[in-house]
Amino acid sequence: MLILMGLVFYFLLIRPQQKRAKEHREMVEGLKRGDEVITQGGLIGKIAKVADEEVTIELSEGVKVRVVRQTIATVRGRPEPKPANDAKSD
Numbered sequence: 531m532l533i534l535m536g537l538v539f540y541f542l543l544i545r546p547q548q549k550r551a552k553e554h555r556e557m558v559e560g561l562k563r564g565d566e567v568i569t570q571g572g573l574i575g576k577i578a579k580v581a582d583e584e585v586t587i588e589l590s591e592g593v594k595v596r597v598v599r600q601t602i603a604t605v606r607g608r609p610e611p612k613p614a615n616d617a618k619s620d
């Protein structure tokens with residue numbers, strides 16, 4: 531019974547948390563200049579500079595904030611440029 535409870539805890543609690551931590555680590559390692567990010571504090575801005583452990587975020591024109599990489603919660607996807615549609619559909 532104790533082994534069964536251990537397996538349940540592993541598959542319902544430990545494993546999903548490890549997966550989320552790995553995804554966050556990969557996201558933080560992949561940060562680049564120009565990405566729009568949201569910090570854990572709720573600040574939204576574009577990355578102006580990436581250093582080893584810090585990221586400089588431009589919140590608005592002329593307002594820059596240095597934050598630790600790990601405090602980046604999410605990266606908003608940059609909109610992909612849409613192809614020009616020169617052909618007219620009939």
